[in-house]
Amino acid sequence: MSPTGGTTSERNTDLTYQLQAWNRRYKLGKVFDSNSCFKLPNGADRAPNASWVKKERWDALTPEEQEKFVSLCPDFVVELMSPSDSLEKTHAKMLEYLENGARLGLLINRKQRQIEIYRPNRDVEILDNPDTFSGEDVLPEFVLDLSTIW
Numbered sequence: 001m002s003p004t005g006g007t008t009s010e011r012n013t014d015l016t017y018q019l020q021a022w023n024r025r026y027k028l029g030k031v032f033d034s035n036s037c038f039k040l041p042n043g044a045d046r047a048p049n050a051s052w053v054k055k056e057r058w059d060a061l062t063p064e065e066q067e068k069f070v071s072l073c074p075d076f077v078v079e080l081m082s083p084s085d086s087l088e089k090t091h092a093k094m095l096e097y098l099e100n101g102a103r104l105g106l107l108i109n110r111k112q113r114q115i116e117i118y119r120p121n122r123d124v125e126i127l128d129n130p131d132t133f134s135g136e137d138v139l140p141e142f143v144l145d146l147s148t149i150w
Contacts, residue, residue, distance in 0.1 A: 076103065
């Protein structure tokens with residue numbers, strides 16, 4: 001993916017900050033920003049805008065594996081659409097994350113002021129202009145304040 005513009009980058013920073021603040025409090029895993037590349041089980045290289053890996057899965061990797069592109073799919077992935085992103089391609093990417101082991105996915109479409117929630121074996125849930133997003137059982141007690149993202 002090419003670099004984003006200033007507005008998308010600033011909002012992505014806030015998104016990652018909120019996830020990291022929650023993780024520092026609960027210490028349940030590791031948070032990654034958009035510079036982290038994951039080698040999915042299907043062989044694809046993906047870099048979600050923000051992601052989280054459960055502590056046990058991260059700790060199962062060797063220090064050498066942790067230093068490289070990480071060979072696993074994050075438990076939680078977020079894609080924050082920039083103006084140049086294709087909705088069709090972003091939908092496909094979200095489904096690919098699920099097919100490769102993601103337990104929860106969030107697609108934020110600022111232009112439409114919608115979020116799409118992706119869960120294994122369930123239909124995609126679309127919410128119009130929500131104030132918050134809950135991390136459900138994947139990220140207990142995590143609540144993303146979307147007012148700073150819109």
